[in-house]
Amino acid sequence: MRKALPDPQIEARRRQPPPETVDPAIEALVHDIIGKVADKWTMLILEALHEHGTLRFTQLGKAVGRISQKMLTQTVRQMERDGLVRRTVHPVIPPHVDYTLTPLGESLGAAFCGVWIWAETHHAEIERARASFAGREAVPQLSEST
Template sequence: MTHYPPARISSPHSDDPVDPRVEALVNEVIGRVADKWTMLILEVLEQHGEQRFTRLGERVGGISQKMLTQTLRQMERDGLVVRTVHPVIPPRVEYRLTDLGVTLAEAFCGVWTWAEANLDRIEAARQTFDARKAAG
């Protein structure tokens, strides 16, 4: 079996090699944001602002309490959300996007814009592909 050295990745803005830490972070962020729960939580917090834990879970829809907790903890660790515990009985916990979280949500607005602009083309391509596959 032949082993090849890893490819050298260049910065999209220059021919300089990418700092391995930047490459690792990009891979982590893509993996995390590609997670549907992170994307949906980002969207809810961007659209509705600070949310109580329970209300956030309702607005995300279909997420278990355990998955909501895990996703929010990871987002908090990454600096995307701030968790605020209000000292009342029962305790009230709220989440809001940080400036970093807002910029990430804004970056993914481009994906929504692209999807809206290209929806018909993608659906047509899929129909053509599926028809060709069905024909044999």
């Protein structure tokens, strides 16, 4: 994922202390958004559109790879509903539809760019931890009841 420019509003809020109370509506929205973007297809579509700009439906499917037409349709519809993607139908024969990220979708991509950078920065540490864990799992563990 290419590095996105930081959002000045978000960066200003990061410098402030956390709020004393949390608005339940905001908390519910955060849980909803995390649930959706944690879905691998949403993240892959977000990344494909961020990298390539506007794509036709079939191009988007190829850019994402290994996604069924049904899942691609469901995911882009949900993203359109949430205001992350703009769907444009061209009235030609045969008709074609293309998708592009909205400014809201771009800003979500920028927010998750930090996760990409974090993973890139800590890749070696994560691989060492996984190898260490796998090594411990290979050794029979003593039962907790003994």
